[in-house]
Amino acid sequence: MKLLLVEDNAELAHWIVTLLRGEDFAVDCVGDGERADTVLKTERYDAVLLDMRLPGISGKEVLARLRRRNDNVPVLMLTAHGSVDDKVDCFGAGADDYVVKPFESRELVARIRALIRRQAGVGTTQLVCGDLVYAFGTREFRCGETVLALRRREHAILETLMLQQNKTVSKARLMDSVFALDDEPSADAIDIYIHRLRKHLAGSTAEIITLRGLGYILRMKSTQD
Structure with a gap:
């Protein structure tokens, strides 16, 4: 944010x-x-x-x-x-x-x-996507009983995706959410953070999908996948 x-x-x-x-x-x-x-x-x-x-x-x-x-x-x-x-x-x-x-x-x-x-139109104290839960009070992400140990920018990206779950979030929007004016924004860095987040979500029923040229979507895995 x-x-x-x-x-x-x-x-x-x-x-x-x-x-x-x-x-x-x-x-x-x-x-x-x-x-x-x-x-x-x-x-x-x-x-x-x-x-x-x-x-x-x-x-x-x-x-x-x-x-x-x-x-x-x-x-x-x-x-x-x-x-x-x-x-x-x-x-x-x-x-x-x-x-x-x-x-x-x-x-x-x-x-x-x-x-x-x-x-973001969120009136509850937590967000849920599959077994991924984000608690606003503690700012913790959990997959089941496991608290995800995220770095600052990983957390900011996952928070942005969670607030917009099931919607396409552009790479530019994610860059805006993690880089201040005195930083050096890098589109490649976003790819790295997404890769790390996918590792954190490896055993989760939530997943991050890439839409080439458009951005990313956080969604619940389809039972047909």
Whole structure:
């Protein structure tokens, strides 16, 4: 899962980025509204954390421009005030949720995950594909009683496929989910991660299918296979 953080307080931004990367998110960070508006025109994110008050273009204006482009990426507003007026401003501008500074790390992470689940149309605490189960609370993948020991990018790819199970997910979409702007994206790396995931799923009733030129599908194995 890839996030964009828009926060002009360098110390707070560093703390949030460190926290979220520790939770296995790929995170890009920019410090002003102009840069955020530019990045959001070209990059794809699973969620955006947007400070309400930014130098130059305000967070509210960044969000308004985003929605005018018909971009429905989930947006979590960061605000220093918890007044009714501020809350109304956040939701009126098109925000999906908000947190008031200072906030607890667990609350921030929980709200981000809830936004991503909601965007994917997932209302439960776990996803199931055959005997493969993903628990949102622990972020563990299990095949039966076995917990899969996945590396960060393997986890991000399988999470993306699980959220879109039975649907084609392009290689470009998977690259977006694991590589931040300061990484060196590699299409070949995705093939390697998929190969590793298939090894993890070797004894599972879930499988990853390659559709050449289109992408990948996570699905339950057919009884006719």
